[in-house]
Amino acid sequence: MRYARCARDEREFFAIVEDQDVVEIDGAPWEGPTTSAGARHPLASITLLPPVMPRTFYAAGFNYKAHNRHHEELGYDPVKVGTHPEVGYRAQSALVGHGCAIVKPVDVEGRFETEAEVVAVIGRTLRHATRDEAKAAVFGWTIGNDVSAREWQHADRTFxxxxxxDTFKPMGPWIETDVDPLQSTTTVRRNGVVDASFATGDMIFDPYDFLVEMTKYITVHPGDVLWMGADGNTPMAVGDVIDIEISGIGTLTNTVAGEVAGETERTQR
Amino acid sequence: MRYARCARDEREFFAIVEDQDVVEIDGAPWEGPTTSAGARHPLASITLLPPVMPRTFYAAGFNYKAHNRHHEELGYDPVKVGTHPEVGYRAQSALVGHGCAIVKPVDVEGRFETEAEVVAVIGRTLRHATRDEAKAAVFGWTIGNDVSAREWQHADRTFxxxxxxDTFKPMGPWIETDVDPLQSTTTVRRNGVVDASFATGDMIFDPYDFLVEMTKYITVHPGDVLWMGADGNTPMAVGDVIDIEISGIGTLTNTVAGEVAGETERTQR
Known part of the structure; x- marks a missing residue:
């Protein structure tokens, strides 16, 4: 099943995606059984929002070996990959949905890049989870673009x-529940041309490794998201169209716009 | 005015704190004018929740000179304090309210410490703010305890x-709107004995410096919180009672409990 978070006529709602339509549901999809009895709208008539606004926004870093080699080849300090997964955090304020512009701030210089990530959406409260409990607690999967301005990343004390x-965390287009993304392929296209392609499951620690480790100390809640890290970096320039496709989930598409000083618009909902 | 977020009889609501009572209001206090027309309850009959569950949880680090000197005296690398404020993030999942236990995980070793922080609660959407706009957008002030397990802080790649x-971010007891905390004093008491006392306003960058810099790139939303960093560290042991008092705001009190393996309880709401 595919679930989207939608905006239409100033309203926001969750919906089941059926072919070229969406069908409204009550509440969030992980809160209980859903039916297709709600109002039906053409997919083209709604705006796709980030499929969930998480309470806590978790992100794995340095979770693909090839990505880490690339990082070192560029002359950065080797990444400390420990013997257990260490999660990080991103900001809810940066989330935008499928179709929104990634706005490049006027003062970004140097490498401005896409990182294509599969995202686990949590459906159950989880603490001290076993690997099986962690698997059962993932409601479904979506796609994230961990947009990164590299000069700031290396110059600043924090990320x-x-x-x-703002707009640096596109997420969407929807949540797919019937896929095993560890068997998927991630493909990044820049203006229609494939720039990167890798096995989504080629991670150092998989999502269940992370959830087992995280929940030794942290309660994970329904609606939380866990971004799984990326293999490869795709450069982006103003005017580009970036597609991230993960087989079995869908394609997250965003354009890159330049910030116009004094005219920053808000696109987040 | 003082505003609290309360739980009573399985319900959650915002309320005005009046002397020894709370008076229910509709919605969040920063959403519009509030009146004292709601149901009245004795303060002693309600549970004080974290006064807001922020969409994005911002935290300043290394924002008091004396704290940074202490950090270096302990042999850690000097902190890179730049020419502009750099914010960080904390996890919503770690928030608990006044009166909740800080649960020390079974495998924490070494220094386990309180950092006493004043917290700005945002009341308006803010982007590209001037200093005056930043001042006008702070709805009120509360208190946070940035509980820190130092061995993990220095050994792990992330915080x-x-x-x-869980429970490492006590926040409360309420939001005070009629105070200038830059004129306040922060006092930390361990089991009733003063362990630290410092001028709350003795920051490297003040809250408005942060908001001006943050909103060059980030939209800050009503209900977001900005923790301002701490001067000094107070050690904590299981069984301790920790009070953080900021004059003009109130006192945040939490006890320290030991985690019992296999019996972790959830206290967050």
Whole structure:
């Protein structure tokens, strides 16, 4: 099943995606059984929002070996990959949906890049989880673009603006429940041309490794998201169209726009 | 005015704190004018929740000179304090209210400490703010305890468990709107004995400096919180009672409990 978070006529609602339509449901999809009895709208008539606004926004970093080699080849300090997964955090304020512009701030210089990530959407409260409990607690999967401004990433003490500026976290287009993304392929296209392609499951620690480790100390809640890290970086320039396709989930598409000083618009909902 | 977020009889609501009572209001206090026409309850009959569950949880780090000197005296690398404020993030999942236990995980070793922080609660949407706009957008002030497990803080790549384990972010007891905390004094008491006392306003960058810089890149939303960093560290042991008093705001009190393996309880709401 595919679930989207939608905006239409100033209203926001969750919906089941059926072919070229969406069908409204009550509440959030992970809160209980859903039926197709709600109002039906053409997919083309609604705006796709980030499929969930998480309470806590978790992100794995440095979770693909090839990505880490690339990082070192560029002359950065080797990444400390420990013997257990260590999660990080991103900002809710940076989330935008499928179709929204990624706005490049006027003062970003140097490498401005896409990182294509599969995202686990949590459906159950989880603490001290076993691997089986962690598997059962993932409601479904979506796609994230961990947009990164590399000069800021390496110059600043934190990732506050390098990875968390407005519009730097596109997520969508929807949540797919019937897929095993560890068997999927992630493909990044820049203006229709494939720039990167890798096995989505080629992670150092998989989502269940993370959830087992995280929940030793942290309660994970329904609606939380866990971004799984990326293999490869795709450069982006103003005017580009970036597609991230993960087989079995869908394609997250965003354009890259330049910020116009004094005219920053808000696109988030 | 003082505003609290309360739980009573399985319900949650915002309320005005009047002397020894709370008076229910509709919605969140920053959403519009509030009146004292709602149901009245004795303060002693309600549970004080974290006064807001922020969409995005911002935290300043290394924002008091004396704190940074202490950090270096302990042999850690000097902190890179830049020419502009750099914000960080904490996890919503770690928030608990006044009166809740801080649960020390079974495997925490070494220094386990309180950092006493004043917290700005945002009341308006803010982007590209001037200093005056930043001042006008702060709805009120509360108190936070940035509980820190130092061995994890220095051993791990991220602050995921050192500062974001469950119960590691007490916040409360309420939001005070009629105070200038830059003129306040922060006092930390361990089991009734003063352990630290400092001028709350003795920051490297003040809250408005942060908001001006943050909103160059980030939209800040009503209900977001900005923790302002701490001067000093107070050690904590299981059984301790920790009070953080900020003059003009109130006192945040939490006890320290030991985690019992296999019996972790959830206290967050």
């Amino acid at each position: 506050w603006r390098s990875k968390n500026a | 995921w468990r050192s500062k974001n384990a």
